[in-house]
Amino acid sequence: MAPLNTFEGLIIWVGAFATLALYSVLYRENPVYRFAEHIFLGIATGYGLYVTWKDILYPNWFKEFFPGPLPPGVPADPGQPDFTGGFWLWGLAALAGAMYYTIYSKRFNWMSRLIMTTLMGLGAGLTFREFFGQYVPQIGKSFKPLLVVRANAAGSFDLTESIIASFSNMLFVACMFTVLMYFLFSFEQKNKFIKNSSYVGRWLMMIAFGAMFGSTVMARMSLFLGRLTFLFKDWIHWIQ
Amino acid sequence: MQSRTGARWEEFLGRLDRRLVSLGLVLFTLPPLVGKWVLPLTASSPSRALQAAVEAIPPEKLVFISSDWDAGTQAESRPQLTAIVRHLLKQKRKFVLFSVNSPTGPQIAQTTVEKAIKEEDLTEEQWKYGRDWANLGYKVANTPWIRTLSRSIQEAMKEDWQNTPISELEILKGVDRWGPDGQVAMLIDVTGSATIEYWYAYLTPTKVKLGLACTGVMAPEQYPYLDSGQLSGMLTGMKGAAEYFELIGAPSPELRVTMAGQSFAHLYIVLLILLGNVPIFLGWWQRRQR
Helix, strand or coil: CCCCCCHHHHHHHHHHHHHHHHHHHHCCCCHHHHHHHHHHHHHHHHHHHHHHHHHHHHHHHHHHHCCCCCCCCCCCCCCCCCCCCCCCCHHHHHHHHHHHHHHHCCCCHHHHHHHHHHHHHHHHHHHHHHHHHHCHHHHHHCCCCCCCCCECCCCCECHHHHHHHHHHHHHHHHHHHHHHHHCCCCCCCCCHHHHHHHHHHHHHHHHHHHHHHHHHHHHHHHHHHHHHHHHHHHHCCCCC | CCCHHHHHHHHHHHHCCHHHHHHHHHHHHHHHHHCCCCCCCCCCHHHHHHHHHHHCCCCCCEEEEEEECCHHHHHHHHHHHHHHHHHHHHHCCCEEEEECCCCCHHHHHHHHHHHHHHHCCCCCCCCCECCCEEEEEECCCCHHHHHHHHHCHHHHCCECCCCCEHHHCHHHCCCCCECCCCCEEEEEEEECCCCHHHHHHHHHHHCCEEEEEECCCCHHHHHHHHHCCCCCEEEEHHHHHHHHHHHCCCCCHHHHHHHHHHHHHHHHHHHHHHHHHHHHHHHHHHHHHC
16 A cells, blocks of 8 residues: 555545545445535635636736836835836726626626627627638538549559548548538428438437447546556555 | 336346446456556557657747646546657657646646656756746636737747746747747647637647647547648547557557556446347347247
8 A cells, every 4th residue: 555654655545535535426425525525626726716826817917017126226115015117007907807796786787798798799709710710621621522543652543542532532521411411401301312311411420429429438437447547556556 | 019028127227226337347447457458459540640740840840738637637638648748758849838728737737747758768957947848837718818829929928837937948939930930830739628629710820730639528529620631630538648659669558458447448338238228129039029
């Protein structure tokens, strides 16, 4: 077992206790589980607040606002805070942020709506911009040639590679077409071709959902195995 | 209509204590871990593509790693980050870390990188912080900041995770732009959430190469981006990490053993699914007999 008389060993014991406490919910809901859950949430929130101040607000806002000691040679008044050279416009950011909290006041909650609507408009515009970066390249790449001619290393026609590449592109186009057919909701799908394409599209999507489920199981098992390895290797040394 | 045997079987499964299912999982996955069983492993093409993309980076250019994971996904993300960093160290490519998703990310990434440097038998002087690598800490991923980052790295990144101004970090001197015309050739997102979407949206236009090391849950949704060329390569969960260690010629015996445990866990889940379908199969079989 991990030694309790060293700092590293103590950390492993705390980790083992937390792991077992959290897994104890599999047996039944219990106070030990609740205790570990609350401790974790408290620590995560506290640390999150500290890092948000240290890495975000302090360097980007506070330090710009109050830039620190005066340059050498400039006399300072010891009893007074130093406001020299601050970027005072950052005060508007604090004002805008504070406007959110007026939501709790019946008299002033119109101010919270001002900042919310401004940010909603900004968000809508940026989402439009994001769409172009994220999805337009995919639309462009979906225009694939159905017949592909591939050359081998010597520069002559490679029949096998060409057939494989052509088949791959045809399969891609067929899958995309049938799945898109499934999403044609504007009219009743009476036409046999459309109806069958839509049916195939539904099956293809179910296969994709199955793959997603498989991946999810894989991810969850990885997390479980990580904990199992920690308990049996780092804590009780069953696994060398 | 269900057969009587099928109904009895279903009743038995319904009465089964669910805690036995969890216990079964432990008992099923433990033997490969304790017995150090190893199963064959073949590298997938997205992992190979990531390796090729990293090796194609010009030596004078930087790699940025967005380390967006924390303790919740460390079983998958930690080996991924270790494998990628070790590959960069072998290739002598300088790299810069930052996190946009998790406040605890920089601390975990720091310890992971320091361990990877030791595993590559490099001393702190041989691969020096500030000169060969840096950790810029946690940044809140709001859209205006990401837009700024896509335009100017110097404007968006002010300090490292210990509040050292980036002007004092040798590695970041003159580093401001992404892509073929800039100083950063590639961004690899090691992530436990959907942070890669920020980089698709704002870094795709800069033509910087994007790599992804994600959890297994996220991987199926990322294949269209591989197909469109927006992603240069991808590692999927713990499996992707194990593949990458093999590809870079630094196989991890520990990870191979864990992968065997993973295969046994999957086998157990498949058996449970089959077990749950037995009543349906029995009903079908008895109807067929009649």
